[in-house]
Amino acid sequence: MAAGVRAEWERLRTVAVHRPGIEMFFGLLEPYAALYERAFSRYEARREHDALQRTLREEFGVRVLRLKETVLDAADRDPAVRRRLVDWAHETVAVRGDVREVAEARRSMEQNADALDSLHFFTLLLLNPVIDVGRRGAAGGVDVRILGQEPLANLYFMRDQQAATARGLVVGRPAKRQRAREPEITRFLWEILGIPIAGTVQAPGTFEGGDFMPMGEFALVGTGDRTNRDGASQFLGFAPGFDEIGIVHQPGHPLIPGDRPDPMVDMHLDTYFNVAGSGVVLGSERLLRRARLEVRHRSDGGYEPSGETTTLYDYIRSKGFSVIELSLLEQLSYAANVLCVRDGSILAVEGERVMRTVLSNLERKAARDPQRYGRLLRHAEEDYRRIQNGGHVFPHKPEFSRHGIEVCPLHLENLTGGYGGPHCMTCTLERG
Ligand SMILES: NC(=[NH2+])NCCC[C@H](N)C(=O)O
Numbered sequence: 001m002a003a004g005v006r007a008e009w010e011r012l013r014t015v016a017v018h019r020p021g022i023e024m025f026f027g028l029l030e031p032y033a034a035l036y037e038r039a040f041s042r043y044e045a046r047r048e049h050d051a052l053q054r055t056l057r058e059e060f061g062v063r064v065l066r067l068k069e070t071v072l073d074a075a076d077r078d079p080a081v082r083r084r085l086v087d088w089a090h091e092t093v094a095v096r097g098d099v100r101e102v103a104e105a106r107r108s109m110e111q112n113a114d115a116l117d118s119l120h121f122f123t124l125l126l127l128n129p130v131i132d133v134g135r136r137g138a139a140g141g142v143d144v145r146i147l148g149q150e151p152l153a154n155l156y157f158m159r160d161q162q163a164a165t166a167r168g169l170v171v172g173r174p175a176k177r178q179r180a181r182e183p184e185i186t187r188f189l190w191e192i193l194g195i196p197i198a199g200t201v202q203a204p205g206t207f208e209g210g211d212f213m214p215m216g217e218f219a220l221v222g223t224g225d226r227t228n229r230d231g232a233s234q235f236l237g238f239a240p241g242f243d244e245i246g247i248v249h250q251p252g253h254p255l256i257p258g259d260r261p262d263p264m265v266d267m268h269l270d271t272y273f274n275v276a277g278s279g280v281v282l283g284s285e286r287l288l289r290r291a292r293l294e295v296r297h298r299s300d301g302g303y304e305p306s307g308e309t310t311t312l313y314d315y316i317r318s319k320g321f322s323v324i325e326l327s328l329l330e331q332l333s334y335a336a337n338v339l340c341v342r343d344g345s346i347l348a349v350e351g352e353r354v355m356r357t358v359l360s361n362l363e364r365k366a367a368r369d370p371q372r373y374g375r376l377l378r379h380a381e382e383d384y385r386r387i388q389n390g391g392h393v394f395p396h397k398p399e400f401s402r403h404g405i406e407v408c409p410l411h412l413e414n415l416t417g418g419y420g421g422p423h424c425m426t427c428t429l430e431r432g
């Protein structure tokens with residue numbers, strides 16, 4: 001399959017997803033350390049994920065490839081894939097203890113391998129366990145303790161490990177330690193599927209797919225807490241195939257003090273900006289106006305700075321797009337994180353319950369740290385009252401029909417707790 005995406009509004013053909021599994025349980029033990037926004041029900045989150053897949057497949061005819069199932073099928077069909085999975089899983093497991101016991105544990109792991117199913121090894125990759133084989137006790141047994149080590153709790157945000165450009169997939173490099181191992185796993189999937197890789201971002205560069213937006217003749221690349229300047233330049237070096245690139249600088253949030261910023265609230269470009277159709281985008285107006293943008297033009301030697309700087313808002317308007325504006329509370333509630341399935345049709349988070357959950361989580365944060373979150377909370381509460389009085393809760397806003405946009409709302413009040421919406425949860429592989 002050839003991966004290829006020129007514009008975010010072209011008909012969505014193929015996506016890859018990961019239905020969250022046991023790794024989410026570990027993430028929920030300490031949601032903030034796992035980069036989640038809040039605690040939520042894993043059971044409901046998994047149901048919501050099923051519904052997301054079903055909608056894509058049945059209502060929009062999208063081919064949905066599931067990461068785990070595809071890898072396991074391949075491992076069960078092809079002994080070489082199975083061997084790689086087993087070896088890699090064994091390398092991932094750390095065994096601690098004295099030399100003899102470690103060697104013994106390693107030996108028995110190897111001996112047991114044939115008896116174990118491929119899912120066992122996939123689970124090792126997800127959980128990255130440390131096995132502590134203690135000294136032999138009085139009874140002669142070995143004391144085994146298992147510690148989870150950076151379980152891949154965010155793997156279901158499959159937008160981020162890579163980006164599909166017009167020229168193939170660019171494998172990213174996550175900025176956060178918690179997500180560092182994810183691209184190796186998704187890369188295994190691309191190899192199994194035979195998808196060509198246009199390039200791989202290397203240290204010190206960082207690059208996450210949520211920062212990339214293909215817009216036809218041009219594309220946008222966000223930089224900030226996730227994608228750094230070096231990662232963005234490497235990405236451009238892979239010749240992604242657009243005449244012009246807008247490098248967008250992650251804006252500081254206007255209601256969070258500048259000396260104590262919270263980069264999570266707009267961590268990726270797709271958390272405050274997105275595409276609804278060939279002439280319509282949506283986003284938080286205040287963030288779009290604060291986001292500075294540098295224009296680069298394609299030349300023989302790559303992309304040259306044009307010297308022109310502007311804001312994302314002015315840039316996108318100058319390209320002829322209309323902007324459906326979102327309030328700050330809507331932005332915090334994942335309203336901008338829509339997934340365009342065909343020109344003028346989007347999947348969007350059903351706002352009502354998410355907004356209330358986000359508000360009560362923000363209340364808690366503001367109670368703990370009023371100096372950092374107090375202003376944001378007061379503003380969000382005002383937004384909430386205004387939205388309630390107006391009677392148009394996202395995505396049931398008249399602006400959408402006015403711009404001819406058809407919206408398919410999805411209940412994602414648990415799954416969004418991981419800090420993202422439908423755009424973050426899907427890796428687009430083919431459009432058009
Ligand atoms: N494309 C996105 N906006 N992805 C959201 C990723 C959320 C994830 N918890 C993280 O912090 O990395």
